[in-house]
Amino acid sequence: MNPNPEYRERVKSLLEEAYASRVNNLKHSIDLAEQALFTSREFNDSALIGQSLNQLALYFMIVGEHEKATNMSREAIKYFEELNDEKGIANAKYNIAGIYYKTDNYHLGLIYLMECIQTYQKFNDYHNISRAEKSLGTIYEYFGDTNNAIKAYENAIAAAAKVGDLNLESNAYNNLSGVFLKQGKIHKALDLIERSISMKKQTGDIRGSAFAIYGRGKVRTRMVRYLDAEKDFLEAISIHKEMGERLGLGMAYHKLGGLYTEMGLLTKAKETAQLGLDFSKEYNIVFIKFKCDYLLYRINKLENNAEKALKSLEGYLRQKETVINTQTLKVIENYDIILQMKTLEQEAQMQREKAEIIEKKNRAEETARVRQEFLSTMSHEIRTPLNAVTTIVSMLSGKSSDEEDKQLLDTLKFASNNLLRIINDILDFTKLDSGKEFLETRETNFKELMENIWRTYDPLARDKNIVLSLKMDSEVGKSYILDETRMMQVMGNLISNAIKFTDSGRIGIEIQKTGSANNADRLLFTISDTGEGIPQEDIERIFESFSQTKPVTTRKQGGTGLGLAIVKKILEMHGSDIRVESTFGKGSVFSFELTLGKPISYNTTPSDYSDKLKDKIALVAEDNDINALLVRKLLSKWGVASEHATNGRNAVEMAKQKPYDFILMDIHMPEMNGFDATMNIRTIENPNIQTPIFALTADITAPGQEKYSSYFNGFLWKPLQIEKLFEALAKVLV
Numbered sequence: 001m002n003p004n005p006e007y008r009e010r011v012k013s014l015l016e017e018a019y020a021s022r023v024n025n026l027k028h029s030i031d032l033a034e035q036a037l038f039t040s041r042e043f044n045d046s047a048l049i050g051q052s053l054n055q056l057a058l059y060f061m062i063v064g065e066h067e068k069a070t071n072m073s074r075e076a077i078k079y080f081e082e083l084n085d086e087k088g089i090a091n092a093k094y095n096i097a098g099i100y101y102k103t104d105n106y107h108l109g110l111i112y113l114m115e116c117i118q119t120y121q122k123f124n125d126y127h128n129i130s131r132a133e134k135s136l137g138t139i140y141e142y143f144g145d146t147n148n149a150i151k152a153y154e155n156a157i158a159a160a161a162k163v164g165d166l167n168l169e170s171n172a173y174n175n176l177s178g179v180f181l182k183q184g185k186i187h188k189a190l191d192l193i194e195r196s197i198s199m200k201k202q203t204g205d206i207r208g209s210a211f212a213i214y215g216r217g218k219v220r221t222r223m224v225r226y227l228d229a230e231k232d233f234l235e236a237i238s239i240h241k242e243m244g245e246r247l248g249l250g251m252a253y254h255k256l257g258g259l260y261t262e263m264g265l266l267t268k269a270k271e272t273a274q275l276g277l278d279f280s281k282e283y284n285i286v287f288i289k290f291k292c293d294y295l296l297y298r299i300n301k302l303e304n305n306a307e308k309a310l311k312s313l314e315g316y317l318r319q320k321e322t323v324i325n326t327q328t329l330k331v332i333e334n335y336d337i338i339l340q341m342k343t344l345e346q347e348a349q350m351q352r353e354k355a356e357i358i359e360k361k362n363r364a365e366e367t368a369r370v371r372q373e374f375l376s377t378m379s380h381e382i383r384t385p386l387n388a389v390t391t392i393v394s395m396l397s398g399k400s401s402d403e404e405d406k407q408l409l410d411t412l413k414f415a416s417n418n419l420l421r422i423i424n425d426i427l428d429f430t431k432l433d434s435g436k437e438f439l440e441t442r443e444t445n446f447k448e449l450m451e452n453i454w455r456t457y458d459p460l461a462r463d464k465n466i467v468l469s470l471k472m473d474s475e476v477g478k479s480y481i482l483d484e485t486r487m488m489q490v491m492g493n494l495i496s497n498a499i500k501f502t503d504s505g506r507i508g509i510e511i512q513k514t515g516s517a518n519n520a521d522r523l524l525f526t527i528s529d530t531g532e533g534i535p536q537e538d539i540e541r542i543f544e545s546f547s548q549t550k551p552v553t554t555r556k557q558g559g560t561g562l563g564l565a566i567v568k569k570i571l572e573m574h575g576s577d578i579r580v581e582s583t584f585g586k587g588s589v590f591s592f593e594l595t596l597g598k599p600i601s602y603n604t605t606p607s608d609y610s611d612k613l614k615d616k617i618a619l620v621a622e623d624n625d626i627n628a629l630l631v632r633k634l635l636s637k638w639g640v641a642s643e644h645a646t647n648g649r650n651a652v653e654m655a656k657q658k659p660y661d662f663i664l665m666d667i668h669m670p671e672m673n674g675f676d677a678t679m680n681i682r683t684i685e686n687p688n689i690q691t692p693i694f695a696l697t698a699d700i701t702a703p704g705q706e707k708y709s710s711y712f713n714g715f716l717w718k719p720l721q722i723e724k725l726f727e728a729l730a731k732v733l734v
Helices: 005-021 026-042 048-063 066-083 086-102 106-122 126-143 146-162 165-181 186-203 208-222 226-243 246-263 264-281 288-301 306-333 335-342 344-397 403-435 446-463 486-500 565-574 626-637 650-656 676-685 722-732
Strands: 441-446 467-474 479-482 504-519 518-530 579-583 587-597 617-621 641-644 663-664 693-697 712-718
Touching: 005 026, 026 048, 048 066, 048 579, 066 086, 066 403, 086 106, 086 126, 106 126, 106 403, 126 146, 126 165, 146 165, 146 518, 165 186, 165 208, 165 288, 186 208, 186 344, 208 246, 226 246, 246 264, 246 441, 264 288, 288 306, 344 467, 344 641, 403 579, 441 446, 441 486, 446 467, 446 479, 446 486, 479 486, 486 504, 486 518, 486 565, 486 617, 617 650, 626 641, 641 650, 650 676, 676 693, 693 722
Parallel strands: 467 504, 617 641, 617 663, 663 693, 693 712
Antiparallel strands: 441 479, 504 518, 518 587, 579 587
16 A cells, blocks of 8 residues: 555654754754654655664664664665665664764674665765765774874765755764874864854753863863863763763763772772763673773772772773674774775776766767657558558559550659658668667679669659769779678768759769779779858758758758768768768769778679579568558469468467478568567478578568577568569579
């Protein structure tokens, strides 16, 4: 059951009031936090249960209920781990660290605090950084590591100042004053402790003021202002008793006993030291325990009571050996962690930078995922119906003898091809922009390819009364190893752009060989025109995606503004770049260089495999009835019989019944998609485990599905390119 907002606000209000009350009414804080925990449990709110447990653990730690505080902190950690709440876990560990270093596990306290600080640094939580650094400084003081103690206290002060928390700042001043006092810097120590007391008065922190007054008592003791010091220690003891603060009470008993020893009041000194010893034993405050043992040893020695002095000394040494030495050894074992503390700030900064990088990476990956999903859907939804249009036009073009019908079909073919080109530009750019595309090179008749490109665009140039010429250096090889599709995209975009922006004159395509090395030729490609040219301020911008040099509402030419961006990215894949020189009003020259490998031998691929396809049988898995009909008609023209599966599950069942010569598999289908259907056919015992399977799809993202792509013999795109379908089927049967 989830709590409604009113209950959540009620719990949060209780916890806020409890935390604010801790400085002057700890019992009230415990009562409020227990109410918050009860309400949170009633409504099974994990986050609020964890927060309530954390606060209660803190308050019980302060009053010396260490076992209860530890159990609550560990329970809180379980809730926060389920919620993946790093700060919640750190807050619980801070409580446990406090219990450890106040009892007899300094090394564990040290380790827990360092973990807490790293988490707080990650979230820029300066309030908790200050608390943890101050506690860390206390541990360093126990070990006698003054330099690191000072650094930790200064870090605590700086963090508190960032959030304007006077209580935390004054707490650190108190501890830092004690360090300076040990160094003999009495006036500096007095200045800091007076500043701490002043801040406590400002904030009304009664519990904290007791520690500050105790600190001033230590300074006054060193200044031989014994009566003032006694007054401070007694006031601190009174406040600690009232507030239920056990650690502070034990510390004050010890220092007051020491003061009485300095004053020569040995009876009062012994009584006070014994009070401190008994108190620290009852609440397992180990470092107060062995300090009181040592104080009693000194007092008994001054009284010439050798037997009691020896007993106290043995207690002190035993406690010191079992605790301090053991802890020191454990710290040495973990010394690498201590060394890390010296570079904690740099590491914390690196962690923050790393977190930012990871966050940016995650955002980029999420954006890429959403884009891929959109791309996949758009590709399928637009190209699937377009497949029917272009295929029908291709099939009808050769059948009509009526000139008017032919003209209409040619117009329809041009319009559908233009629409397909625009869609392909968008989809190709998105694929290239993802950085996951690669070149698919093979042996290609280069001169024939260039002539075919020229023949493709020559009619478009002649329609505008423009001369389109092709000139190839005689040293240019007949064939090279290249990605034919990408080469056609580069040349096609540059030539169509030149035609688009040229109204008169000529366009020249020139290819020169500029060098040779390691069985490869360096070729310079130049496409020049006498068109309108490009203003100098627009030259860099024309290679940006979706860029147009004129507003959409005024430009005569159509297009997506992606052509040159695609050219740039493809050439980058080749390790090359595009160069442009242009004079506005006179024309432009685009050029680039490619190093193309020469084949060892050139063999023309047979173009007629029709005899290979006769009497074959195919399974066509396609949920779109029109597309299925078109594919089956094409296959029948080549002498191929076919059967139709309306979805992926149907295809798997049919594949179990009989063998096929090849399978054409759509990807986006109901009940079972083409990926899963193909995986089933490839992995479950059936007559078609080895049968060639081609993805016949409008989804250009399909090959990127690495889990499935290896199951296919190839990917064929909708709208259907009839020659490529024929070539793919024929080749697998050669």
